[in-house]
Amino acid sequence: MDRVLPEPTPETQHFWDGCKEGELRLQRCVECSKSYFPPRPFCPKCGSRKVEVYKASGKAKLWSYVINHRPRPDLGTEPHSIAVVMLDEGPQMMTNIVECPQTPEALVLDMPVEVTFQDFGKITLPFFKPAGA
Protein backbone atom coordinates (compact mmCIF):
# COMPACT_ATOMS: atom_id res chain seq x y z
CA MET A 1 0.00 0.00 0.00
CA ASP A 2 1.33 3.43 -0.95
CA ARG A 3 2.34 5.63 1.93
CA VAL A 4 -0.14 8.36 2.86
CA LEU A 5 1.65 11.54 1.82
CA PRO A 6 1.14 15.19 2.60
CA GLU A 7 -0.31 17.65 0.14
CA PRO A 8 1.59 20.95 0.35
CA THR A 9 -0.24 24.25 0.56
CA PRO A 10 1.11 27.64 -0.57
CA GLU A 11 2.27 28.28 3.00
CA THR A 12 4.16 25.00 3.36
CA GLN A 13 5.54 24.48 -0.16
CA HIS A 14 9.01 25.76 0.77
CA PHE A 15 9.30 23.10 3.46
CA TRP A 16 8.51 20.24 1.10
CA ASP A 17 10.70 21.73 -1.63
CA GLY A 18 13.49 21.80 0.94
CA CYS A 19 13.01 18.13 1.77
CA LYS A 20 13.28 17.31 -1.96
CA GLU A 21 16.60 19.14 -1.97
CA GLY A 22 17.83 17.45 1.22
CA GLU A 23 17.35 20.47 3.45
CA LEU A 24 15.27 20.79 6.60
CA ARG A 25 13.84 24.28 6.32
CA LEU A 26 12.50 26.20 9.28
CA GLN A 27 11.22 29.72 9.55
CA ARG A 28 12.24 32.46 11.90
CA CYS A 29 10.89 35.88 12.73
CA VAL A 30 13.00 38.80 11.59
CA GLU A 31 11.56 40.97 14.37
CA CYS A 32 11.74 38.71 17.42
CA SER A 33 14.03 35.95 16.02
CA LYS A 34 11.68 33.16 17.14
CA SER A 35 12.21 29.91 15.18
CA TYR A 36 9.00 28.03 14.56
CA PHE A 37 7.33 25.05 12.93
CA PRO A 38 5.02 24.05 11.23
CA PRO A 39 5.30 26.67 8.49
CA ARG A 40 3.14 29.78 8.22
CA PRO A 41 3.88 33.19 6.73
CA PHE A 42 3.87 35.03 10.06
CA CYS A 43 5.39 34.66 13.48
CA PRO A 44 3.21 32.73 15.95
CA LYS A 45 4.90 34.53 18.84
CA CYS A 46 4.63 38.19 17.87
CA GLY A 47 2.38 38.16 14.79
CA SER A 48 4.90 39.84 12.50
CA ARG A 49 4.74 38.98 8.80
CA LYS A 50 8.47 39.65 8.48
CA VAL A 51 9.71 36.09 8.55
CA GLU A 52 12.44 34.21 6.74
CA VAL A 53 13.09 30.64 5.71
CA TYR A 54 16.42 29.13 6.67
CA LYS A 55 18.17 25.80 6.55
CA ALA A 56 18.12 24.10 9.93
CA SER A 57 21.00 22.05 11.26
CA GLY A 58 18.98 18.83 11.11
CA LYS A 59 20.21 18.02 14.61
CA ALA A 60 17.75 17.17 17.33
CA LYS A 61 17.16 15.03 20.37
CA LEU A 62 14.56 12.35 20.87
CA TRP A 63 11.90 14.08 22.93
CA SER A 64 9.15 11.47 23.30
CA TYR A 65 7.62 8.60 21.36
CA VAL A 66 5.38 5.59 21.25
CA ILE A 67 6.01 2.28 19.52
CA ASN A 68 2.83 1.63 17.61
CA HIS A 69 1.99 -2.07 17.69
CA ARG A 70 -0.92 -1.71 15.29
CA PRO A 71 0.72 -0.08 12.26
CA ARG A 72 -1.36 1.64 9.67
CA PRO A 73 -1.40 -0.51 6.52
CA ASP A 74 0.78 1.95 4.58
CA LEU A 75 3.50 1.66 7.24
CA GLY A 76 3.87 -2.10 7.03
CA THR A 77 3.26 -4.74 9.65
CA GLU A 78 6.05 -4.36 12.21
CA PRO A 79 5.77 -2.18 15.34
CA HIS A 80 7.35 1.20 14.68
CA SER A 81 8.14 4.42 16.47
CA ILE A 82 6.05 7.54 16.18
CA ALA A 83 8.27 10.15 17.74
CA VAL A 84 8.60 13.82 18.47
CA VAL A 85 12.08 15.30 18.25
CA MET A 86 13.23 18.59 19.73
CA LEU A 87 15.20 20.37 17.04
CA ASP A 88 18.36 22.19 18.13
CA GLU A 89 16.71 25.39 16.85
CA GLY A 90 13.79 24.96 19.29
CA PRO A 91 10.72 23.67 17.44
CA GLN A 92 9.28 20.19 18.00
CA MET A 93 8.52 17.91 15.06
CA MET A 94 6.76 14.59 14.65
CA THR A 95 8.74 11.92 12.81
CA ASN A 96 9.79 8.28 12.82
CA ILE A 97 13.16 7.26 14.23
CA VAL A 98 14.76 5.11 11.54
CA GLU A 99 17.97 3.07 11.07
CA CYS A 100 17.58 1.86 14.63
CA PRO A 101 15.79 -1.07 16.33
CA GLN A 102 12.24 -0.09 17.19
CA THR A 103 12.58 -1.01 20.86
CA PRO A 104 12.52 0.91 24.15
CA GLU A 105 16.14 -0.20 24.71
CA ALA A 106 17.33 1.40 21.49
CA LEU A 107 15.06 4.42 21.62
CA VAL A 108 16.37 6.36 24.59
CA LEU A 109 14.91 9.75 25.43
CA ASP A 110 17.27 12.67 24.84
CA MET A 111 19.55 10.69 22.54
CA PRO A 112 20.94 12.84 19.72
CA VAL A 113 19.34 12.24 16.34
CA GLU A 114 19.79 13.77 12.92
CA VAL A 115 17.59 14.27 9.92
CA THR A 116 17.61 11.87 6.97
CA PHE A 117 15.40 12.07 3.94
CA GLN A 118 13.45 9.43 2.05
CA ASP A 119 12.00 9.98 -1.40
CA PHE A 120 8.43 8.83 -1.96
CA GLY A 121 8.10 10.29 -5.47
CA LYS A 122 5.99 13.39 -5.29
CA ILE A 123 7.05 14.01 -1.69
CA THR A 124 10.25 13.50 0.27
CA LEU A 125 9.70 12.94 3.99
CA PRO A 126 12.15 13.94 6.72
CA PHE A 127 12.94 11.20 9.23
CA PHE A 128 15.45 11.13 12.06
CA LYS A 129 18.16 8.56 12.84
CA PRO A 130 20.57 8.19 15.74
CA ALA A 131 23.32 10.81 15.26
CA GLY A 132 26.35 9.38 13.49
CA ALA A 133 24.51 6.17 12.52
Added chain:
Amino acid sequence: MKQKTVAAVGAAETTEMGKIPNMSVIQLHADAALNAMADCGLKPSDIDGVATAGISPTELAYYLGITPTYADGTSVGGCSFMLHVRHAAAAINEGLAKTILITHGESGRSRVGAGGFRGGGGTSSLPGQFEAPYGPVGPPSMFTIPVLRYLKVRGYTVEDLANVAVIQREWAALNPRASMKDPISVADVLNARMIAYPFTLLMCCLVTDGGGAIILTSAERAKDFPQKPVYILGTGESVETPMVSQMEDFTSSKAFRVSGKKAFEEAGIKHGDVDHLMIYDAFAHLPLYGLEDLGFCRPGEAAGFINDRNTAIGGKLPLNTNGGGLSYMHSGMYGMYAMQESIRQLRGIAPAQVPDAKISISHGVGGMFGASGTIVWSNEAP
Protein backbone atom coordinates in the same frame (compact mmCIF):
# COMPACT_ATOMS: atom_id res chain seq x y z
CA MET B 1 -20.09 35.43 38.47
CA LYS B 2 -23.15 35.62 36.24
CA GLN B 3 -22.98 31.91 35.56
CA LYS B 4 -23.95 31.21 39.15
CA THR B 5 -27.50 31.85 38.08
CA VAL B 6 -27.85 28.73 35.92
CA ALA B 7 -28.58 25.14 36.92
CA ALA B 8 -28.98 21.68 35.43
CA VAL B 9 -32.55 20.56 35.98
CA GLY B 10 -32.61 17.55 33.69
CA ALA B 11 -29.86 15.00 33.15
CA ALA B 12 -29.89 11.48 31.80
CA GLU B 13 -27.98 8.97 29.75
CA THR B 14 -29.27 6.61 27.10
CA THR B 15 -31.58 3.88 28.34
CA GLU B 16 -28.98 1.26 27.48
CA MET B 17 -25.24 1.69 27.75
CA GLY B 18 -22.22 -0.02 26.25
CA LYS B 19 -23.42 -2.06 23.29
CA ILE B 20 -26.51 -0.64 21.56
CA PRO B 21 -26.61 -2.12 18.03
CA ASN B 22 -30.27 -1.25 17.57
CA MET B 23 -29.80 2.54 17.65
CA SER B 24 -28.22 4.97 15.22
CA VAL B 25 -26.16 7.94 16.33
CA ILE B 26 -29.00 10.44 16.05
CA GLN B 27 -31.34 8.13 17.94
CA LEU B 28 -28.79 7.85 20.76
CA HIS B 29 -28.92 11.67 21.01
CA ALA B 30 -32.72 11.54 20.99
CA ASP B 31 -33.00 8.68 23.48
CA ALA B 32 -30.82 10.56 25.96
CA ALA B 33 -32.66 13.83 25.24
CA LEU B 34 -36.08 12.25 25.82
CA ASN B 35 -34.82 10.70 29.06
CA ALA B 36 -33.50 14.07 30.21
CA MET B 37 -36.80 15.75 29.33
CA ALA B 38 -38.70 13.06 31.24
CA ASP B 39 -36.33 13.62 34.14
CA CYS B 40 -37.47 17.24 34.44
CA GLY B 41 -41.00 16.98 33.08
CA LEU B 42 -40.44 18.87 29.82
CA LYS B 43 -41.47 18.28 26.21
CA PRO B 44 -39.50 19.23 23.08
CA SER B 45 -41.73 22.28 22.69
CA ASP B 46 -40.48 23.54 26.06
CA ILE B 47 -36.88 23.62 24.82
CA ASP B 48 -35.73 26.82 23.13
CA GLY B 49 -31.99 26.22 22.88
CA VAL B 50 -29.90 23.30 21.59
CA ALA B 51 -26.23 22.42 21.63
CA THR B 52 -24.41 19.35 20.44
CA ALA B 53 -21.27 18.00 18.80
CA GLY B 54 -20.79 15.04 16.47
CA ILE B 55 -24.01 15.88 14.70
CA SER B 56 -25.12 19.43 13.97
CA PRO B 57 -27.50 21.32 16.24
CA THR B 58 -29.71 21.61 13.14
CA GLU B 59 -30.04 17.83 12.88
CA LEU B 60 -30.74 17.60 16.60
CA ALA B 61 -33.40 20.32 16.63
CA TYR B 62 -35.11 18.98 13.52
CA TYR B 63 -35.12 15.37 14.73
CA LEU B 64 -36.59 16.25 18.12
CA GLY B 65 -39.05 18.82 16.78
CA ILE B 66 -37.48 21.77 18.57
CA THR B 67 -37.62 25.35 17.28
CA PRO B 68 -34.67 26.98 19.03
CA THR B 69 -33.70 30.61 19.42
CA TYR B 70 -30.19 29.46 20.35
CA ALA B 71 -27.98 26.83 18.65
CA ASP B 72 -24.39 25.92 19.50
CA GLY B 73 -22.39 23.47 17.41
CA THR B 74 -19.03 23.95 19.10
CA SER B 75 -17.03 20.85 18.27
CA VAL B 76 -13.59 20.59 19.85
CA GLY B 77 -13.63 16.90 20.68
CA GLY B 78 -14.73 15.07 23.79
CA CYS B 79 -15.00 18.13 26.03
CA SER B 80 -17.32 19.95 23.60
CA PHE B 81 -20.22 19.37 25.99
CA MET B 82 -18.44 21.22 28.80
CA LEU B 83 -18.08 24.15 26.42
CA HIS B 84 -21.76 23.81 25.53
CA VAL B 85 -22.67 24.07 29.22
CA ARG B 86 -20.46 27.12 29.59
CA HIS B 87 -21.90 28.84 26.52
CA ALA B 88 -25.45 27.89 27.48
CA ALA B 89 -25.02 29.39 30.94
CA ALA B 90 -23.90 32.65 29.37
CA ALA B 91 -26.74 32.49 26.84
CA ILE B 92 -29.37 31.94 29.52
CA ASN B 93 -27.98 34.85 31.50
CA GLU B 94 -28.06 36.97 28.38
CA GLY B 95 -31.65 35.99 27.56
CA LEU B 96 -30.84 34.19 24.29
CA ALA B 97 -32.86 31.20 25.47
CA LYS B 98 -34.55 29.98 28.64
CA THR B 99 -34.20 26.22 28.51
CA ILE B 100 -31.23 24.70 26.71
CA LEU B 101 -30.78 21.04 25.80
CA ILE B 102 -27.26 19.68 25.35
CA THR B 103 -26.95 16.20 23.86
CA HIS B 104 -24.35 13.61 23.02
CA GLY B 105 -24.77 10.29 21.25
CA GLU B 106 -22.20 8.09 19.63
CA SER B 107 -22.25 4.61 18.18
CA GLY B 108 -18.56 4.17 18.88
CA ARG B 109 -18.67 0.40 18.99
CA SER B 110 -21.58 -0.62 16.76
CA ARG B 111 -21.04 2.20 14.23
CA VAL B 112 -24.76 2.45 13.39
CA GLY B 113 -25.39 5.55 11.30
CA ALA B 114 -21.98 6.78 12.38
CA GLY B 115 -20.42 7.76 9.07
CA GLY B 116 -16.68 7.56 8.54
CA PHE B 117 -13.75 8.37 10.78
CA ARG B 118 -14.02 11.99 11.71
CA GLY B 119 -11.28 14.53 12.18
CA GLY B 120 -8.07 14.73 10.26
CA GLY B 121 -8.86 17.47 7.81
CA GLY B 122 -7.23 15.73 4.88
CA THR B 123 -3.68 15.48 3.63
CA SER B 124 -3.31 19.25 3.20
CA SER B 125 -4.24 20.21 6.78
CA LEU B 126 -1.39 20.85 9.18
CA PRO B 127 -1.88 17.51 10.98
CA GLY B 128 -2.26 15.89 7.56
CA GLN B 129 1.06 17.26 6.40
CA PHE B 130 3.15 17.16 9.54
CA GLU B 131 1.83 14.25 11.62
CA ALA B 132 -0.18 11.82 9.48
CA PRO B 133 2.79 10.77 7.27
CA TYR B 134 4.42 9.16 10.31
CA GLY B 135 1.67 6.64 10.92
CA PRO B 136 -0.48 7.72 13.86
CA VAL B 137 -3.69 5.68 13.93
CA GLY B 138 -6.07 7.77 15.98
CA PRO B 139 -5.86 8.55 19.69
CA PRO B 140 -4.05 5.39 20.95
CA SER B 141 -0.91 6.25 18.99
CA MET B 142 -1.19 10.05 19.29
CA PHE B 143 -2.56 11.06 22.66
CA THR B 144 0.11 8.84 24.19
CA ILE B 145 3.11 10.44 22.50
CA PRO B 146 3.98 12.98 25.23
CA VAL B 147 3.87 10.38 27.99
CA LEU B 148 7.41 8.96 27.99
CA ARG B 149 8.71 12.51 28.38
CA TYR B 150 6.19 13.14 31.16
CA LEU B 151 7.22 9.97 33.02
CA LYS B 152 10.89 10.87 32.73
CA VAL B 153 10.49 14.46 33.93
CA ARG B 154 8.14 13.57 36.79
CA GLY B 155 9.93 10.39 37.82
CA TYR B 156 6.74 8.34 37.33
CA THR B 157 6.70 4.73 36.12
CA VAL B 158 4.51 2.59 33.89
CA GLU B 159 3.28 0.97 37.12
CA ASP B 160 1.93 4.39 38.12
CA LEU B 161 0.02 4.56 34.84
CA ALA B 162 -1.29 1.04 35.35
CA ASN B 163 -2.50 1.84 38.85
CA VAL B 164 -4.77 4.58 37.48
CA ALA B 165 -6.63 1.87 35.57
CA VAL B 166 -6.65 -0.48 38.57
CA ILE B 167 -8.26 2.05 40.91
CA GLN B 168 -10.83 3.14 38.37
CA ARG B 169 -11.81 -0.50 37.89
CA GLU B 170 -12.52 -0.63 41.62
CA TRP B 171 -15.00 2.22 41.16
CA ALA B 172 -16.52 0.55 38.11
CA ALA B 173 -17.21 -2.59 40.16
CA LEU B 174 -19.77 -0.53 42.09
CA ASN B 175 -21.51 0.63 38.91
CA PRO B 176 -24.00 -1.85 37.43
CA ARG B 177 -23.91 -0.02 34.08
CA ALA B 178 -20.12 -0.16 33.75
CA SER B 179 -18.82 -2.13 30.78
CA MET B 180 -15.87 -3.61 32.69
CA LYS B 181 -16.32 -4.58 36.33
CA ASP B 182 -13.90 -7.44 37.06
CA PRO B 183 -11.01 -6.49 39.33
CA ILE B 184 -7.60 -6.04 37.69
CA SER B 185 -4.10 -5.78 39.10
CA VAL B 186 -1.14 -3.66 38.04
CA ALA B 187 0.38 -6.84 36.59
CA ASP B 188 -2.79 -7.50 34.58
CA VAL B 189 -2.57 -4.01 33.11
CA LEU B 190 1.13 -4.29 32.28
CA ASN B 191 0.71 -7.75 30.76
CA ALA B 192 -2.25 -6.80 28.60
CA ARG B 193 -1.77 -6.57 24.84
CA MET B 194 0.61 -3.77 23.86
CA ILE B 195 -1.16 -1.11 21.81
CA ALA B 196 1.39 1.70 21.58
CA TYR B 197 4.34 1.30 23.93
CA PRO B 198 4.19 2.13 26.81
CA PHE B 199 0.40 1.83 26.61
CA THR B 200 -1.29 -1.55 26.92
CA LEU B 201 -4.93 -2.21 26.12
CA LEU B 202 -6.03 -1.68 29.73
CA MET B 203 -4.48 1.80 29.82
CA CYS B 204 -6.70 2.81 26.87
CA CYS B 205 -10.36 3.77 27.01
CA LEU B 206 -13.17 1.49 25.96
CA VAL B 207 -15.00 1.85 22.67
CA THR B 208 -18.73 1.67 23.38
CA ASP B 209 -22.14 3.05 22.39
CA GLY B 210 -24.16 5.52 24.37
CA GLY B 211 -25.39 9.04 24.87
CA GLY B 212 -26.33 11.63 27.42
CA ALA B 213 -28.26 14.87 27.70
CA ILE B 214 -28.41 17.80 30.08
CA ILE B 215 -31.07 20.50 30.33
CA LEU B 216 -30.10 23.87 31.77
CA THR B 217 -32.23 26.76 32.88
CA SER B 218 -31.95 29.76 35.20
CA ALA B 219 -31.46 29.04 38.87
CA GLU B 220 -34.61 31.01 39.54
CA ARG B 221 -36.72 28.64 37.41
CA ALA B 222 -34.75 25.59 38.53
CA LYS B 223 -36.57 25.49 41.86
CA ASP B 224 -39.83 24.65 40.04
CA PHE B 225 -38.52 21.41 38.57
CA PRO B 226 -38.96 17.99 40.15
CA GLN B 227 -35.23 17.16 40.56
CA LYS B 228 -32.79 18.74 42.93
CA PRO B 229 -31.10 21.48 40.85
CA VAL B 230 -27.37 21.23 40.29
CA TYR B 231 -25.97 24.73 40.02
CA ILE B 232 -23.11 25.94 37.89
CA LEU B 233 -20.60 27.75 40.09
CA GLY B 234 -17.86 28.34 37.56
CA THR B 235 -16.73 27.35 34.11
CA GLY B 236 -13.62 27.44 31.98
CA GLU B 237 -12.50 26.52 28.50
CA SER B 238 -9.47 26.79 26.29
CA VAL B 239 -7.82 25.30 23.23
CA GLU B 240 -4.14 24.79 22.50
CA THR B 241 -3.19 22.89 19.34
CA PRO B 242 -4.65 20.44 16.82
CA MET B 243 -1.28 18.64 16.75
CA VAL B 244 -0.05 16.78 19.81
CA SER B 245 3.51 17.15 18.51
CA GLN B 246 3.17 20.91 18.92
CA MET B 247 1.94 20.83 22.50
CA GLU B 248 3.96 23.52 24.24
CA ASP B 249 4.95 21.42 27.23
CA PHE B 250 4.77 17.62 27.09
CA THR B 251 4.41 17.47 30.87
CA SER B 252 1.46 19.83 31.24
CA SER B 253 -1.58 20.83 29.20
CA LYS B 254 -1.90 24.56 28.66
CA ALA B 255 -5.59 24.13 27.84
CA PHE B 256 -6.11 22.29 31.15
CA ARG B 257 -4.34 25.00 33.12
CA VAL B 258 -6.20 27.89 31.50
CA SER B 259 -9.61 26.23 31.67
CA GLY B 260 -9.18 25.00 35.23
CA LYS B 261 -7.92 28.31 36.57
CA LYS B 262 -10.81 30.18 34.99
CA ALA B 263 -13.37 27.78 36.46
CA PHE B 264 -11.86 27.92 39.95
CA GLU B 265 -11.69 31.71 39.88
CA GLU B 266 -15.24 32.07 38.66
CA ALA B 267 -16.52 29.63 41.28
CA GLY B 268 -14.55 31.32 44.02
CA ILE B 269 -13.64 27.98 45.58
CA LYS B 270 -10.46 26.37 46.86
CA HIS B 271 -9.24 22.90 46.05
CA GLY B 272 -10.15 21.72 49.54
CA ASP B 273 -13.78 22.62 48.84
CA VAL B 274 -14.04 20.00 46.10
CA ASP B 275 -15.77 16.80 47.22
CA HIS B 276 -15.79 14.92 43.94
CA LEU B 277 -13.81 15.10 40.73
CA MET B 278 -14.21 13.81 37.21
CA ILE B 279 -11.20 14.01 34.89
CA TYR B 280 -11.81 12.77 31.37
CA ASP B 281 -9.64 9.65 31.13
CA ALA B 282 -9.28 8.71 27.50
CA PHE B 283 -5.99 7.11 28.57
CA ALA B 284 -4.41 6.36 31.92
CA HIS B 285 -2.17 9.43 31.90
CA LEU B 286 -5.03 11.94 31.78
CA PRO B 287 -5.95 11.82 35.49
CA LEU B 288 -2.28 12.43 36.36
CA TYR B 289 -2.03 15.48 34.11
CA GLY B 290 -5.45 16.65 35.30
CA LEU B 291 -4.63 16.44 39.01
CA GLU B 292 -1.48 18.49 38.42
CA ASP B 293 -2.81 21.00 35.89
CA LEU B 294 -5.96 21.70 37.90
CA GLY B 295 -3.78 22.29 40.95
CA PHE B 296 -4.92 19.37 43.14
CA CYS B 297 -1.35 18.04 43.19
CA ARG B 298 2.02 19.64 42.70
CA PRO B 299 3.90 18.46 39.61
CA GLY B 300 5.44 15.11 40.49
CA GLU B 301 2.95 14.29 43.25
CA ALA B 302 -0.05 13.06 41.29
CA ALA B 303 1.07 9.44 40.95
CA GLY B 304 1.79 9.17 44.67
CA PHE B 305 -1.56 10.80 45.40
CA ILE B 306 -3.33 8.09 43.40
CA ASN B 307 -1.09 5.29 44.69
CA ASP B 308 -1.89 6.38 48.27
CA ARG B 309 -5.56 5.78 47.40
CA ASN B 310 -6.66 9.40 47.83
CA THR B 311 -8.81 9.08 44.69
CA ALA B 312 -10.04 5.55 45.47
CA ILE B 313 -13.14 4.40 47.35
CA GLY B 314 -13.02 6.04 50.77
CA GLY B 315 -10.29 8.48 49.70
CA LYS B 316 -10.39 12.22 50.29
CA LEU B 317 -10.85 13.11 46.60
CA PRO B 318 -13.02 10.49 44.88
CA LEU B 319 -12.10 10.58 41.20
CA ASN B 320 -13.88 9.10 38.18
CA THR B 321 -16.39 7.34 40.36
CA ASN B 322 -18.37 5.89 37.45
CA GLY B 323 -15.28 3.89 36.41
CA GLY B 324 -14.31 6.46 33.80
CA GLY B 325 -13.57 6.07 30.14
CA LEU B 326 -11.24 3.23 31.08
CA SER B 327 -13.94 1.04 32.65
CA TYR B 328 -17.41 2.63 32.52
CA MET B 329 -17.88 3.58 28.90
CA HIS B 330 -16.23 5.64 26.17
CA SER B 331 -18.24 6.31 23.06
CA GLY B 332 -15.68 8.66 21.50
CA MET B 333 -16.59 11.99 23.08
CA TYR B 334 -16.80 11.07 26.75
CA GLY B 335 -17.14 14.54 28.32
CA MET B 336 -20.92 14.21 28.62
CA TYR B 337 -20.58 11.15 30.89
CA ALA B 338 -18.17 12.93 33.21
CA MET B 339 -20.82 15.64 33.71
CA GLN B 340 -23.61 13.07 34.12
CA GLU B 341 -21.64 11.49 36.97
CA SER B 342 -21.00 14.88 38.62
CA ILE B 343 -24.73 15.61 38.48
CA ARG B 344 -25.66 12.15 39.83
CA GLN B 345 -23.23 12.61 42.72
CA LEU B 346 -24.68 16.00 43.60
CA ARG B 347 -28.23 14.70 43.36
CA GLY B 348 -27.17 11.88 45.68
CA ILE B 349 -28.15 9.09 43.26
CA ALA B 350 -24.79 7.80 41.99
CA PRO B 351 -24.20 4.04 42.14
CA ALA B 352 -20.94 4.74 44.01
CA GLN B 353 -22.27 7.69 45.98
CA VAL B 354 -19.77 9.96 47.72
CA PRO B 355 -21.34 10.82 51.10
CA ASP B 356 -22.43 14.48 51.39
CA ALA B 357 -20.87 15.56 48.10
CA LYS B 358 -21.61 19.26 47.62
CA ILE B 359 -19.12 20.43 45.03
CA SER B 360 -18.05 18.42 42.01
CA ILE B 361 -15.81 19.31 39.09
CA SER B 362 -16.12 17.84 35.61
CA HIS B 363 -12.94 18.40 33.64
CA GLY B 364 -12.77 17.45 29.99
CA VAL B 365 -10.21 17.11 27.25
CA GLY B 366 -10.76 17.48 23.52
CA GLY B 367 -8.55 16.08 20.79
CA MET B 368 -5.09 15.09 22.01
CA PHE B 369 -4.60 17.78 24.68
CA GLY B 370 -6.08 20.07 22.03
CA ALA B 371 -8.94 21.55 24.02
CA SER B 372 -10.37 21.64 27.49
CA GLY B 373 -13.53 22.51 29.38
CA THR B 374 -14.11 22.63 33.13
CA ILE B 375 -17.38 22.93 35.03
CA VAL B 376 -17.69 23.46 38.79
CA TRP B 377 -21.07 22.19 40.01
CA SER B 378 -22.80 22.47 43.37
CA ASN B 379 -26.06 21.22 44.83
CA GLU B 380 -26.26 24.30 47.02
CA ALA B 381 -27.64 27.48 45.50
CA PRO B 382 -24.87 30.06 45.22
